[in-house]
Amino acid sequence: CSKCQISGKWKNDHGSTMSIGSVDSKGGFEGSYLTAVSSTNNDITESPLAGVQQLDDEPTVGFIVKWISINSVTVFTGQCFVDENGNEVLETIWLLRSPAGVRTDNWKATRVGRDVFTREL
Numbered sequence: 001c002s003k004c005q006i007s008g009k010w011k012n013d014h015g016s017t018m019s020i021g022s023v024d025s026k027g028g029f030e031g032s033y034l035t036a037v038s039s040t041n042n043d044i045t046e047s048p049l050a051g052v053q054q055l056d057d058e059p060t061v062g063f064i065v066k067w068i069s070i071n072s073v074t075v076f077t078g079q080c081f082v083d084e085n086g087n088e089v090l091e092t093i094w095l096l097r098s099p100a101g102v103r104t105d106n107w108k109a110t111r112v113g114r115d116v117f118t119r120e121l
């Protein structure tokens with residue numbers, strides 16, 4: 001049975017790409033995220049990411065991106081599947097947390113969404 005590993009290069013439906021290093025014996029990994037989402041400055045900066053995955057064939061995963069351009073973080077969680085054609089698909093749901101100027105704005109500081117990542121060939 002084919003195994004879906006998070007290491008390597010992925011791209012999402014926005015065209016953002018992430019590059020993930022090797023997975024250690026505890027399922028830990030690090031990598032970098034290159035967003036295609038238009039941010040304020042257009043200089044190409046990679047944002048660091050770190051996360052963990054289970055060690056079975058289609059592992060659940062969680063990782064966090066610390067955005068370089070603004071003081072936001074995004075946490076992704078999901079699962080790595082091998083689809084019917086043998087291609088790897090990383091299904092995720094994310095929470096994007098932006099800084100609230102004041103605590104009374106805390107209620108509107110977290111956004112949620114879905115992102116599907118496929119292998120960037």
Ligand SMILES: O=C1C=CC(=NNc2ccccc2C(=O)O)C=C1
Nearest residue numbers: 014016035037039067069070074096
């Ligand atoms: O300066 C910033 C701040 C936030 C960003 N969020 N990107 C995301 C948030 C959720 C899911 C996907 C992405 C993406 O960039 O692909 C990107 C650049």
